[in-house]
Amino acid sequence: MHRYQADNLLHIPKMMCDRCVAALTSALHKLDGVARVEADLMARTVRVVSRHYQSALLRTLREAGFPAEPVLQPLG
Template identity: 45%
Template sequence: MPSLHVPKMSCGGCLNTVTRAIAALDPQARVRGDLEKRIVHVETKEPEAALLEALRAAGYPASPIEPALG
């Protein structure tokens, strides 16, 4: 499940836009957002690169968060 940092996501409207951008790519995707940390967790079969491009195109550039080891 990719986790992405979305620095420009600061409100519920932003999260809705991010969720719609991901749903346009994969209607079956499940998105959980953390507005405080500006992170989204996405359950999808789409590659991470496609998610990043969809968010960039929607005006919300994101970067992947590497899973913590340990």
């Protein structure tokens, strides 16, 4: 677990509706109860601010049935 929170942008191709968002948010909150999760259904992306490594977030989403890929963000 990180000591500091990190901002992660993840693409989730299988995220289609509000029920999907609720399910993946629930799974992420089980991993990190204070994680901030913001979903964009149109872009099928989720921004997660968490103290956990990105690999743990990706594993949690995969196990919940929502395989995800990191979206590279420009620096600066």
